[in-house]
Amino acid sequence: MPRTQSHKQKEKPKPQKLKGLTFQDLLLKLEQYWTSRDCVLQQPYDIEVGAGTMHPETFLRVLGREPYRVVYAQPSRRPADGRYGENPNRLYKHTQLQVILKPSPANIQDLYLNSLSAVGINLKEHDVRFEEDNWESPTLGAWGIGWQVLLDGLEITQFTYFQQCGGVDLDPVSVELTYGLDRIAAYLQGVDNVFDVMWSKTMTYRQVRSAEEQQFSAYSFDYADAASTRKQFDLNEAESARLLSEYGKLKSGAIGRFPVLQAYDLCLKCSHLFNILDARGAISVTERAGMIGRVRKLATQVAQAWLAQREMVQAAAGVGA
C-alpha cells in the first residue's frame, strides 16, 4: 500500500489544462443526450424548490396515463445544507439534472449508462454500481423504488421507479433520473472542492456562485425572521387551501381553466418557507412533522385535482375516445 502524495499534490500549481468537461458543457451534453432521445427540453422552475421532483414537469406529469419525456436542469435550494460557500461539498443550492421517462422503457438502465459514456466516463475503467436506495418525499406524498448510482464510491444519480406521487398510485410507472451535476463536474475535473470547478472555460464555479452561497446561507441561518416567515407560510398555505376548496365546489364546465397550477405554486412556496424555518432552527422536532404534514396535505390535494382536471379536459377534447 504505497502512500498517496495527496498533500504534496496540493502544493503544486493547478494544472493548466482542464481535465473533463466544464460545468456548462456537462449540462449541455446531458441535455443534448436526452433531447435526442425524445425528451422535451424544459427550463428550471421559476420558484424556489428543494429538488427537481417538485417541478410541475415531474410532480404533475407523472400522474395519469399520458406518455411524456422531459429533461431539465433544476437548481435546488436546501437551506439547511448551506455552508456560506466555505464547505467544499455542501451547497445551499445545488444543480440537479432531472429526466422523466414515462412510461419507463425496458432498456432504461442502458440509456442511463450511455449518458455517462456521453460525458466521458469510461464504464470499463470506473466502478459504477446501483445500490439500493428507495427515494421518498414526505412533503410531496411521493415515493419510489430504486438505487443511488455510485461512481467510484461517489453518489452521482438517484434512479427511481416512481410508485406513488401526491398520494396517487402511478400507472404507468415513470422513471426519474436525478443527476447531481455539481459533484459529477467536480469528479470529471478531478477537483476536491466544488468551488474550483470550471463553470466555463474562463469562469470558476466560485466566480459564478459564491455570492449566492454566502448570502442565502446567511439569510437562512442568521437573518431570516422566524415570525414573518411563519406568517408567510400561513398566508401561502391559506391561499392554496382556499383555491383547492373552491375547486371542489366548481361545476364541471368551469374546471378546465381553474388555477390548480397556482395552488401548487403556493404549496411549493410553503415547502421552501418551511425549509428556511428548519435551517433557522425555529422548528422543534415535534412541530416539524406537523408542518410537513400540512404541506403534504396541499400537495396530495393538488395531485388529485390536477388528475381530475386533466381527465375532464381530455374527455372534452375527445382525446382517447
Next chain:
Amino acid sequence: MKTTGELLLEIGCEEIPAGMIARATAELKELLSKHLVTSRLVDEPTVDDSIEAFGAPRRLVAIAKNVRLRQEDMTREIVGPPKAVACDSQGKPTRAALSFSEKQSIPVEKLLVISTPKGEYLAARQSIAGEAAREVLARALPECIREISWPRSMYWTTADSPRFIRPIRWIAAVLDGATIPFSFADVHSGNRTDGHRFLGKSGIPVTSSRDYELKLKKNFVLCRPDERRKKIEEEIRSLTSRRSLRAHDDPELLNLVTYLNEYPTVISGDFDPAYLQLPDEILITVMRGHQKYFAVEKRSGELAPHFLAVINLPHDSKGLVRAGHERVLRARFADARFFWDSDQKCKLEAYLPKLATVTYERRLGSYGDKVERARTLARWLAEQWFNRGMTQADVAGSDRAAELAKCDLVTEMVREFPELQGVVGGLYARAQGEPESIAWAVYDHYKPLGLDEPLPRNLIGCTVALADKLDSLVACFGVGIVPTGSSDPFALRRAATGIVKIILERRLPVSLSAMISAAAKALQEHAPRIDVSSQIEQQTLEFVLDRARFYFREKAGFSYDEINAVFAAGADDLCDAADRIAAVKAIRYSKDFAPLAASFKRIRNILEKSAGKDDKGQVAVRPDLLKEKAEVDLQAAAQKIREEVAVRKKDRNYKSALEGISKLRPSVDKFFDGVLVMVEDRDVRKNRIALLASLLKEFSTIADFSELGADEPK
C-alpha cells in the same frame, strides 16, 4: 432413452438489493422443490439434494438435476357406488353401475371391485398419460417466480403487472438443453444470459449449468456467492498481510459486498493520517456505513490510514477507481471532523433543553421528559445495589449518565450517523472530561442489542441501560403500546430481553415487580404524568417474565418444564430463579427425585379432584387422626426434612435443598402403597388431604415439581 435431464432457471434482474439475495435464493429453492415434487418431476426424498439455488446482484439462479423429462404415466382408481347398490341379486349391473361406467368411459365389465374400510365398492381404473416436463414447467416456473416474497416489491410498467423486487429483464429457462417457453411480466424466457454489465457480452446462449457457469466466468460474473466471498477474503489477506496489517473484522460487511458485486476485486486506498485523531468508531462507521469499505488496522488493533474497497471490476490498473474512492472518503472525513468540532462547541449537557423539543411518543412527552424519568429510575436501581459494589458516588454517577444519555440525539453527528447513537454521546462525554465510568455508561446504554450481544461494560452503564429500557417498557404499556405479532415499533421485546439479560448476566438482585412499580411511580411523578394501573403493571411484569422464559430456553438452554416448574414457584427475583432452575436441572433425573416428582404430580391430581368437594377446608394436620403407620411416618419425615431444607434454602443452596427433599421419597412411596386417601371417614379423608396439601405447599417453594415431565431426554 434418456429419461431425466437438468433444469436451469435464471431470473435476470436489474440490481437486487444486496441484503435480500441470499434469502430470496433460499426461497427460490424451496418453491422450485415444491413445484417439481407436486408436478411429479422429481421425487420428494431426493429433491433436496438435486436442487441448488444461488444469486448475484443481477440474477437469481436455480439448478435442478435429474428432472424427469416426462411425467410418468399414472393410474388412478376412482371409487364408484357400493357393490351392493351396483349389482342386483343376480349379480347383474344396476343402473347405478351403468351410469358410473358411462361417466368414466369404461365398459362395465372392466370395472373393478375394491374393498375399502366401508365395504366393497365398484371402482374404475383410469390411466393418465404423463405430460412432457417442458409443458409442465412452462406453467410451474412463472408461478415459482411469482411466489418469491419480498419485503418491499415494486411494479415497473403498469399497475396491473406482476410485482418483483426490481424489474426482471431476462429469464433463462433451459431443460436438458432446450428452452422452456413461458413469459412473466412481459419477459419471454429463452436460453440466453447476460454477463457483467460493462465487461461481459449480453445474450449469451447456454445449454447446461456447466456451460452457464463457465460462460459467465468468461464474461466476468462469478455467479456463486461462495466463490465471490473467497475471492474477496483472499485479496484482503494478500493486500494486508504483507504489511503486517489486517482488515477490521466485519462479517456483515463481507456478506454485503459479496452480494453487491458480480466480479468483486479488492483495492486498497489511503487517507490522511491526520484523520486518525477522530475516534475509531466514527472513522469505521464512515468507512463502512456510507462507503462499504473495510477499515484497516495494525496488529495492535490500532487503525491504520488505509481502507479496502471492493469494486465490481477485475482490476484498477490505472488507479482511477482508487483515486475516486480516496477523494470521496476525504470529503466524508472532512464532514465528520466538521461535525465533531461543531457539535462540541458546547458541552453535551447544553443539548438537554433541545431534547424537550424532540417527541418520544405523542402521549409520553419528549425525550427531555424521558430523561427525567430515567434519572429517577437509575437512582432507584443504583440504591438497590449498594451491596453489589455500588457507592453513593455511583448513585450520583448513574444519575449523571442517565442525564447525558440522550443528548447526542440532537447532535449533527448522530443526525448523520444514527447508528452511532449512544456511542457519540459517550465519546463527547469523554472528550469533555466526564469521568470514564460515566462516559462508558452513556456509550453503552443501548446495549445489549440482542440476545447474543454484549452488555454495558460497567455497572453504571447497566443501571442506565436498565432504567432507559424499563421506562420505555412501562411507559409504552401504560399508553397501550403493546407488541403484537410482528409489530413492535418501540422495540419493546428487545428492551425486555435486555432487562432480563442484564439482570441475569450481571447477577443483579432486584424484584421485577418492585422495579416496574418504581417505573410506574416515575411516570406518575414526572411530566406528562401518566397513570399506570396495577393491571398494566401486572401485564408488563408478565411480558418481562415471558422474555425471561425465552432467555432461559434459548440462551441458557433449559427446557420448558424446568422453567415452568420454577416459574410456578415465582420468579420475581430472576437471579434466584436462575439458581433454582439450575438446581432442578441438576437433580431432576436422580434416583429419588424423579419418582418423587411423579408422586407430587399424583398429589396434585388428588388435590384437584377433591377441590370440588368440601374436603379442602382443613389446613393443619391433626396428628390424632393419623392412623396408619405410613402416614405417621410421612408426617414425621416431612417435619424433619422441612427444617433441614429451610436452612439450605435460606443459604440459597438449592441443589442441596432439593436433595434434602428427595429424601421424602421412601415415605411418600410407602404412603401411597399403604394408605388410601379417599376413605369413607370424612375426617380421616380431610386430614389426609390436608397432609398432602401441606406437603405440596411446603416443598414447592423452589419449584413446582408436578410441572416436570417424567421422561428423560435421549
